Amino acid sequence: MAEIPQLSDNKVFMAFTSYATIILLKMMIMSILTGFMRVTKKVFVNPEDALSFGKGENAKKFLRTDDRVERVRRAHLNDIENIVPFFAIGLLYSLSDPDFSTALWHFRIFVASRIYHSIAYLTPLPQPNRGIGFFIGCGVTFSMAFRLLKSTLYL
Amino acid sequence: MAEIPQLSDNKVFMAFTSYATIILLKMMIMSILTGFMRVTKKVFVNPEDALSFGKGENAKKFLRTDDRVERVRRAHLNDIENIVPFFAIGLLYSLSDPDFSTALWHFRIFVASRIYHSIAYLTPLPQPNRGIGFFIGCGVTFSMAFRLLKSTLYL
Amino acid sequence: MAEIPQLSDNKVFMAFTSYATIILLKMMIMSILTGFMRVTKKVFVNPEDALSFGKGENAKKFLRTDDRVERVRRAHLNDIENIVPFFAIGLLYSLSDPDFSTALWHFRIFVASRIYHSIAYLTPLPQPNRGIGFFIGCGVTFSMAFRLLKSTLYL
Numbered sequence: 001m002a003e004i005p006q007l008s009d010n011k012v013f014m015a016f017t018s019y020a021t022i023i024l025l026k027m028m029i030m031s032i033l034t035g036f037m038r039v040t041k042k043v044f045v046n047p048e049d050a051l052s053f054g055k056g057e058n059a060k061k062f063l064r065t066d067d068r069v070e071r072v073r074r075a076h077l078n079d080i081e082n083i084v085p086f087f088a089i090g091l092l093y094s095l096s097d098p099d100f101s102t103a104l105w106h107f108r109i110f111v112a113s114r115i116y117h118s119i120a121y122l123t124p125l126p127q128p129n130r131g132i133g134f135f136i137g138c139g140v141t142f143s144m145a146f147r148l149l150k151s152t153l154y155l
Numbered sequence: 156m157a158e159i160p161q162l163s164d165n166k167v168f169m170a171f172t173s174y175a176t177i178i179l180l181k182m183m184i185m186s187i188l189t190g191f192m193r194v195t196k197k198v199f200v201n202p203e204d205a206l207s208f209g210k211g212e213n214a215k216k217f218l219r220t221d222d223r224v225e226r227v228r229r230a231h232l233n234d235i236e237n238i239v240p241f242f243a244i245g246l247l248y249s250l251s252d253p254d255f256s257t258a259l260w261h262f263r264i265f266v267a268s269r270i271y272h273s274i275a276y277l278t279p280l281p282q283p284n285r286g287i288g289f290f291i292g293c294g295v296t297f298s299m300a301f302r303l304l305k306s307t308l309y310l
Numbered sequence: 311m312a313e314i315p316q317l318s319d320n321k322v323f324m325a326f327t328s329y330a331t332i333i334l335l336k337m338m339i340m341s342i343l344t345g346f347m348r349v350t351k352k353v354f355v356n357p358e359d360a361l362s363f364g365k366g367e368n369a370k371k372f373l374r375t376d377d378r379v380e381r382v383r384r385a386h387l388n389d390i391e392n393i394v395p396f397f398a399i400g401l402l403y404s405l406s407d408p409d410f411s412t413a414l415w416h417f418r419i420f421v422a423s424r425i426y427h428s429i430a431y432l433t434p435l436p437q438p439n440r441g442i443g444f445f446i447g448c449g450v451t452f453s454m455a456f457r458l459l460k461s462t463l464y465l
Contacts, residue, residue, distance in 0.1 A: 166464070169462055169464040170464050170465070172402045172406070172458060172462050172464070173458075173459065173462060173463050173464045173465055174465070175398065175402065176399060176402065176455050176458045176459055177459070179395050179398050179399055179455070180452070180455050182395060183391075183392075183395050183448065183451065183452070186391050186392070186448070187448065190444075200384065201381075201384075201434065201440075203434050203435070203436050203437050203440070204437055206436065206437070207437050207438075231391070235390065235391065235394070239394055239398075242398045246401075263465075
């Protein structure tokens with residue numbers, strides 16, 4: 001770890017801010033997409049949601065599950081499982097004074113791998129497309145974590 | 156706060172700390188609430204949990220799902236999907252030197268919208284109450300994200 | 311931007327970086343473990359995954375749920391519900407100039423309690439082993455949150 005006179009002078013932190021914001025926005029869009037598909041396909045889990053589309057017995061038929069909606073939900077959950085650790089470890093990594101170019105490539109590869117993962121999940125593309133996206137993303141986060149533990153282990 | 160004068164002089168960061176802590180505590184309370192409802196309603200998913208309330212066949216009847224418990228779980232999951240991105244983007248936003256009053260209103264509106272969302276989910280209130288809480292919360296996070304990308308884009 | 315002259319002189323932040331990285335890695339390993347169990351037990355939820363292990367009707371029989379896989383998934387989800395708030399509140403706490411020794415014990419107890427929770431969930435150990443791990447972890451996070459609210463409340 002080195003001196004960080006101003007966070008705005010910290011190029012790694014600035015780059016992290018941009019990439020993290022982009023991939024977190026992508027994650028939130030999965031949430032909006034789930035809601036959008038529930039409304040357009042009329043597939044609900046809460047009775048009060050179905051009531052907007054019919055009354056009584058008519059509303060109950062919208063309380064169901066749908067393969068497409070479940071797929072978006074699984075893609076969203078996988079994002080949470082992977083993008084949140086990336087953010088947490090990436091933030092600590094950004095503040096540990098890593099090499100700028102190395103850091104930049106970590107962020108770029110992660111963002112690309114997760115966008116590819118979502119495309120592979122939602123299309124869906126045949127395996128191992130989605131698996132490759134998943135493992136590259138994990139690899140980037142593990143790489144930053146190992147760098148952190150190597151350089152700053154303090155227990 | 157003492158030895159980090161720069162962060163403790165950062166009013167936006169101090170306000171973010173308070174609001175983020177409050178809404179994260181609210182999220183954790185959903186977790187405690189789920190456990191509390193599982194025990195009081197005797198609704199379990201793990202056999203070892205049900206065993207505390209009966210033996211053999213008697214325990215098996217507690218392995219079931221319950222609408223009220225599932226509702227709390229969905230409210231909790233929705234909190235994770237929204238409060239975690241708020242924390243991540245809000246933290247970066249707090250460190251990007253935004254206008255203090257603007258930042259404060261972002262935090263206040265987000266916290267209020269998520270508390271309203273939980274009340275609407277758990278009561279449950281008729282739609283669009285819950286939907287309004289959800290979209291206002293998303294709007295706050297998107298607004299901070301766009302501000303970040305506009306002011307600090309560095310790819 | 312906030313000035314943070316030397317994060318590397320902040321012993322609490324350094325310790326937080328190490329403990330947070332370790333417990334986030336543990337959380338990510340649950341994700342890898344779920345995937346590993348899906349492949350070895352041939353239990354899939356996506357048709358394109360099952361296709362790697364058989365064609366047509368032969369593939370469909372792998373689209374099922376399995377108690378062991380669901381148990382790992384629940385342990386993983388519980389990690390997300392608890393480790394993410396620990397990271398968020400712990401990060402803010404680390405930057406609020408707490409007593410070093412007090413902070414260190416918060417981090418140590420949390421990491422130990424979550425590792426114990428995972429062992430109790432996956433073995434599975436009889437209750438209240440898992441419950442104890444869960445509540446100790448919550449207690450640590452609540453303790454840091456209350457300290458933050460007491461020392462920095464700024465609404």
